[in-house]
Amino acid sequence: MASLKELRNRIASVKATQKITRAMQMVAAAKLRRAQAAAVAARPFAERMDQVLGNIAGAVSDISQAPKLLAGTGSQQRHLLLVCTSERGLCGPFNSSIIRLVRERAHALMAEGKEVTFFCVGRKGYDQLRRQFDKQIVKTVELRGVRNLAYVNAEAIAKEVIGLFEVGSFDVCTLFFSRYKSVIAQVPTATQIIPASFPAAADDAPKAVYDYEPDETEILADLLPRNISVQIFRALLENAASEQGARMTAMDAATRNAGEMIKKQTQTYNRTRQAMITKELIEIISGAEAL
Numbered sequence: 001m002a003s004l005k006e007l008r009n010r011i012a013s014v015k016a017t018q019k020i021t022r023a024m025q026m027v028a029a030a031k032l033r034r035a036q037a038a039a040v041a042a043r044p045f046a047e048r049m050d051q052v053l054g055n056i057a058g059a060v061s062d063i064s065q066a067p068k069l070l071a072g073t074g075s076q077q078r079h080l081l082l083v084c085t086s087e088r089g090l091c092g093p094f095n096s097s098i099i100r101l102v103r104e105r106a107h108a109l110m111a112e113g114k115e116v117t118f119f120c121v122g123r124k125g126y127d128q129l130r131r132q133f134d135k136q137i138v139k140t141v142e143l144r145g146v147r148n149l150a151y152v153n154a155e156a157i158a159k160e161v162i163g164l165f166e167v168g169s170f171d172v173c174t175l176f177f178s179r180y181k182s183v184i185a186q187v188p189t190a191t192q193i194i195p196a197s198f199p200a201a202a203d204d205a206p207k208a209v210y211d212y213e214p215d216e217t218e219i220l221a222d223l224l225p226r227n228i229s230v231q232i233f234r235a236l237l238e239n240a241a242s243e244q245g246a247r248m249t250a251m252d253a254a255t256r257n258a259g260e261m262i263k264k265q266t267q268t269y270n271r272t273r274q275a276m277i278t279k280e281l282i283e284i285i286s287g288a289e290a291l
Contacts, residue, residue: 002268002272004269004272004273004276007265007268007269007272008269010265011262011265011266011269014258014261014262014265015258015262017254017258018255018258018259018262021251021254021255021258022251022255024090024247024251025247025248025251025252025255028244028245028247028248028251029244029248031244032183032241032244032245032248035180035237035240035241035243035244036180036241036244036245038149038237038240038241039180039234039237039238039240039241042233042234042237042238043234045230046230046231046233046234049223049227049230050198050199050227050231051198051199053196053198053220053223053224053227054198054199056216056219056220056223057070057196057198057216057220059216060216060217060220065217066216066217066220067217067220067221067224068165068166068195069162069165069194069195069196069220069224069225069228070195070196070220070224071195072171072172072194072195073168073171075171076114076171076172077114077115077171078114078115078117078169078170078171078172079109079114079115079116079117079170079171079172079173079174080117080118080119080138080161080164080165080169080170080172080173080174080194081102081105081106081116081117081118081119081173081174081176082119082121082157082161082173082174082175082176082193082232083098083099083102083118083119083120083121083122083125083129083176084098084121084122084125084175084176084177084232084235084236084239085098085099085120085121085122085123085124085125085126085128085239086122086123086124086239086243087122087123087124087142087143087144088124088243089124090247090250090251091243091244091246091247091250092246092247092249092250092253093246094178094186094242094243094246094247095122095124095125095128096128097178097186097188098125098176098177098178098188099125099128099129100188101176101188101190102118102125102129102176103132105174105176105190106118106133116133116136117136117137117138117169117170118133118136118137118138119137119138119139119140119141119160119161119164119173120137120139120140120141121140121141121143121157121236122141122142122143122239123140123142123144126140138164138169139160139164141156141157141160143236149233149236149237149240151229151233153233153236154229154230154232154233154235154236155229155233157229157232158225158228158229158232161173161193161194161228161232162194162225162228165194170194172192172194172195173192173193173194174190174191174192174193175190175191175192175193175231175232175235176188176189176190177189177191177235177236177238177239177242178238178239178242178243179238179242180238180241180242180245182245183245183248183249184245184249186242186245186246189238191231191235193228193231193232194228196224196227196228
């Protein structure tokens with residue numbers, strides 16, 4: 001049985017940990033408001049840009065004359081998985097859920113005989129993937145020093161991905177991130193960004209004929225690289241909101257668990273102390289009777 005001093009030290013240690021987890025929960029809650037607002041604000045623009053480019057791409061008569069970012073290389077052999085995770089831990093299953101989806105996709109592709117490489121954005125994703133796919137990671141980007149995510153951060157990543165595509169390093173690029181749904185729900189998501197894949201238009205959508213000036217291929221050549229940057233920026237914002245939501249939930253659970261542990265340790269301390277007092281009283285009474 002632990003001594004009273006050891007029990008006091010355990011209780012003090014858990015109380016100190018509880019203060020830290022409560023503070024982290026409050027910080028995550030404050031950051032979540034800004035991150036959630038940014039993620040929600042970015043969705044309409046990204047979705048609308050996809051729709052506009054989808055309409056323009058649908059007007060291209062000869063897909064072979066379209067830019068390679070839309071037409072592709074004509075092969076599906078080499079795949080690049082662009083994995084966006086966080087720079088810090090202590091956010092519950094946020095990172096592991098994304099990596100689980102990435103591993104499932106990678107194993108499925110390799111089972112089909114495809115070549116798979118990884119482009120990691122965020123240190124936590126790299127740390128988990130390098131244990132199994134170290135030689136297949138072609139690039140790692142860390143955003144540890146970035147306090148407020150901006151479009152230029154996504155644009156720099158997009159330029160590197162497009163550069164790899166232009167030199168023939170891959171045929172298909174899929175973006176992985178966690179879409180923010182609520183504080184307790186974040187959805188791991190995979191989206192193909194190269195060659196561009198656009199949502200199908202609804203059957204009841206208005207059908208209109210447009211004349212483009214300049215022609216469709218020139219417009220696509222200018223907008224497709226920008227759309228990749230927009231989709232990556234959206235993924236980073238969704239990740240930022242999901243990370244803070246997951247951290248807030250994880251720290252709330254840790255705080256409550258620490259409270260339960262303190263309660264149990266305090267009960268054990270009181271029982272041990274009472275037993276020692278009772279033992280001392282019995283010894284004193286026995287000694288008095290012996291005299």
